[in-house]
Amino acid sequence: MVGFVSDELLGTFVPILVYWVYSGIYVLLDRFEDYRLHTRAEEDTKNLVSKRTVVRGVLLQQAIQAVVATALFAVSGNSGNASSAQLSTFTHVKRFIIAMFVMDTWQYLMHRYMHHNKFLYKHIHSYHHRLVVPYAFGALYNHPVEGLLMDTVGGALSFLISGMSPRASILFFSFATIKTVDDHCGLWLPGNLFHIFFQNNTAYHDIHHQLYGNKYNFSQPFFVVWDKVLGTYMPYTLKQRKDGGLEAYRTKD
Template structure:
């Protein structure tokens, strides 16, 4: 240190001012190569990753194209066989085909849930009850009443509604029956159907909760504060038309969908509503917690996806509950109530004392 002060003083007229000028060059020389080396390494890693991503993307795209093509050929062949068997009358396909499909899907999967509700078997499934202790087993008299109204809605209301649907599609125009749409187009249409149903169901459902309509129309559906699967369309016929049938059909009408696409969409919609009303939060199934909470409290969670509920603030109470924490698809076999148990309020109160 003294050497540095002496050298600087001799060159500046004896004034002592510390400096490390002579030592700064080696440090800068060492830092610059280090930064350049790091940048070079980062660029090499990024460029390698991009090349690998591009190669993988091309490979995945190629395999997907082959899969879609092969799968498309398979389903087209099956569709041709189906039409060769049942005929190509669009009226029969849109009306009776839609009725048979929706009726069969509803009671096949709804029947499985109903068996579980009536017998409490398998016992392990009861661990996934959203409201434990309810409908264990279900009251048979109440169940028969539900079945009667559901059959009434499906036959007396459903078939004439399917006829109106066919005439609307005939006026709108629909694609030729023989040629199935591509998978990519089906996926696009399904996205439109889902979004359209979300809007139509949310606003029609919320309207049914108005004081003018709830008592006379929608109250019947809310007799079940702990719903079971087959109560999905247990409702007044007017509600069934405007809240259960019309919202799923709107997207089909807007897009001018192929009848096969409509059938696929109606199947998914039926499975969704059966699950939402089932009272079970099963692993690997979409969470029904929000709609179950709606039946319990009446004034929250009017939609299907929850998007419009968040936008309009009609899920505020739900988001303050433990049910909201459990409102996820469970990717393990741990029951949601065990994975996310209710807080122990007794301990909290004792702590306050």
């Protein structure tokens, strides 16, 4: 317990709070035009959904995630916080990395399938691609079915297969949330550690949101392993726009 709040409750709601706080930081940083990957004009003209609708869609998905997380903690009975405190640092790190790879594997397979299945793309996954110019708080905007199948189930599998405790899941899901928001923020800020340590970053995912990258760069949210292994990797280069900003360009067809 942290005060009077259980680890299970924190594991359910802290990532939601982190999502909106971290997104809010990027909303404030969005004024730095030189670091935007798209102009404001492109954001207004290319995106097919209003920001109000995006907020409603994200809140709906987070409500579904909260219900599923609460049920998952109750069914798994994986409270184990006392024993968790006795585990070695190596064991905690190992479980964290396992959870990252499980989430990446599930999301890659589901994401790619939703692009190649015409029915699923038209009626479900196309919701997310209404944001041709991604921005931070639109990271989790998608069809509720996609949110359940890709994000919520992916998170549940990561939790169960890795064997992490609810206390450890607070850190893991908060980190995954921050990474996902960062990948959609639309800004290439100097010194961003995600851009330094992860190939799968803001520019990498921005390529996927463009028409020419629609069948590439499916990996999310951490690594690019499956794109490289299965031939869907599209590298990019950053170039200066005439208006002073940056833009990610593909480097191969």
